[in-house]
Amino acid sequence: MKSVIKILCAVLMLFGISSIGNSLRAEPANGCKVCQEQHRACVQAHSRAACSNEYEICMKHCRRK
Numbered sequence: 695m696k697s698v699i700k701i702l703c704a705v706l707m708l709f710g711i712s713s714i715g716n717s718l719r720a721e722p723a724n725g726c727k728v729c730q731e732q733h734r735a736c737v738q739a740h741s742r743a744a745c746s747n748e749y750e751i752c753m754k755h756c757r758r759k
Contacts, residue, residue: 725756 729752736745 726753729753729756
């Protein structure tokens with residue numbers, strides 16, 4: 695029974711990972727706009743310093759596309 699659960703979990707993880715990869719590839723070219731919107735929402739809830747690192751990482755990622 696435990697092996698069946700392990701196999702089921704592995705299959706579900708594979709489907710989850712493939713769907714995440716597909717959604718990342720299907721992201722529109724305006725990914726940098728999404729970064730700006732996320733940063734704006736973050737600043738409303740947190741300090742600007744707390745949000746800057748996440749914003750920089752997002753911007754580096756969207757520029758590589």
